[in-house]
Each structure stands twice: as structure tokens, then as C-alpha cells.
Amino acid sequence: MPRLFTACDLWLMQKSAREKLALFALPLVLCAGVAFLVILPPIDTTLTQSKFAYDTQEKLANELESTLAQLEANSSQEELASTLAYKQQLLHSLQERALTNAQLATKLASFSKGEKRKGAHLSFSTMGDVDMLEDIIELLEAQYFVFIENLAINAPFASSLELSFDVLNLGETLHKLKEL
Numbered sequence: 001m002p003r004l005f006t007a008c009d010l011w012l013m014q015k016s017a018r019e020k021l022a023l024f025a026l027p028l029v030l031c032a033g034v035a036f037l038v039i040l041p042p043i044d045t046t047l048t049q050s051k052f053a054y055d056t057q058e059k060l061a062n063e064l065e066s067t068l069a070q071l072e073a074n075s076s077q078e079e080l081a082s083t084l085a086y087k088q089q090l091l092h093s094l095q096e097r098a099l100t101n102a103q104l105a106t107k108l109a110s111f112s113k114g115e116k117r118k119g120a121h122l123s124f125s126t127m128g129d130v131d132m133l134e135d136i137i138e139l140l141e142a143q144y145f146v147f148i149e150n151l152a153i154n155a156p157f158a159s160s161l162e163l164s165f166d167v168l169n170l171g172e173t174l175h176k177l178k179e180l
Contacts, residue, residue, distance in 0.1 A: 095178045097144045098171025104146065108167075111136050121149070125164040133163060145170035 012020060099107070101122055105115050108124060111132060116123040126132070133153070140146050147168040154162040 091174075091177070094144070095174045098174045099143055099146070099169065100175050101169055101172045104143065104167065104169055104171070107139060107143075108136070111139075122167045122169060123164070124167065125162075127160055127162050129160060133161060136163070140167065143171075145174065 012023075015023070101117055105117075105122060108115070108122075111128070112124045112126045114125060126136075137148070140148055147170070149166040149168050151165040152163070156162060
């Protein structure tokens with residue numbers, strides 16, 4: 001082995017500086033060439049595949065976002081439609097139960113001397129005893145959307161009462177909505 005190193009050393013001493021540089025650079029160039037020819041093409045292929053996968057994934061994500069936006073819009077429209085249908089059904093049910101002012105005046109005609117209409121309000125006045133007052137209040141309490149306002153009771157005689165009251169009938173408003 002020492003003879004081999006000695007022979008190589010003598011051989012290198014006979015060469016010029018350019019040849020020595022070429023001898024030392026040749027293995028480096030060969031290693032770099034192997035790296036470029038063997039290692040870089042798979043890296044380039046992997047990079048190309050990764051870019052393609054990323055582009056595909058980004059495209060699918062955009063399509064998914066647009067599909068989700070459409071589904072949300074459709075579901076919100078369906079939800080609004082079902083809510084509207086429920087509210088219309090509820091309004092129709094309330095309108096069926098509500099009385100107009102004319103119907104309410106007909107029900108109270110047996111108790112009242114006279115009535116006056118003021119929009120959604122009705123004014124009644126009558127004379128009777130406590131039992132009649134209870135009957136009127138029970139009749140009004142049984143009706144939907146009918147409220148007693150300004151109840152005035154006078155007792156000019158011990159056995160009879162003079163009653164005057166206003167009735168707010170929201171059923172009249174519901175029936176006006178039905179006509180629209």
C-alpha cells in the first residue's frame with residue numbers, strides 16, 4: 001500500500017497544475033452529474049405530481065364550497081317556505097276563530113240597548129242585574145281576541161246596574177287581513 005501511494009504521488013508531481021485540477025474536479029463533476037441525472041428527475045416528478053394533486057384538491061374544494069353555498073341557499077329557502085306555510089296556516093286558523101264586529105254585536109244584542117262602532121272598538125250600554133253582568137263577561141271571555149275596555153258600572157237603584165263598556169275586537173283586524 002505505501003508503494004501505491006508513493007507511485008501516485010510521483011505521478012501527480014509530473015502533471016501540470018491544470019491536469020491536477022482536472023483530476024480533482026472530475027470526481028466532483030461526476031458526483032454532481034449523478035445527482036442531477038439520478039436524484040433530481042424523481043424529485044421533479046414528485047413535484048409535478050404534488051402540484052397536480054394540489055391543483056385538483058383546490059379545484060374540488062372550490063366546487064365543494066359552491067355546492068355547500070347552493071345547499072345552504074336551498075335549505076334556507078325551504079325553511080322559509082315551510083315557516084311561511086306554517087304562519088299562513090296559523091293565521092287562517094286564527095281568522096276562523098275570530099269574530100267580526102257584526103258577529104260580536106249580534107251575540108251581545110240580547111243584552112245591550114245600543115251599540116256604537118268605532119273601528120275595531122264597539123261601545124255597549126245596558127241595564128240589568130249582577131247576573132246579566134256575569135253573563136256578558138262570560139260571553140266575552142269565551143271569544144278569541146276580544147278584550148273589555150273602559151268598564152263603567154253605575155248602581156242608581158239597589159236592584160239594577162247601569163253598564164257601559166268598550167270592547168276591543170282584534171278579530172275584526174284579522175278578518176281585514178284575510179280580505180287583503
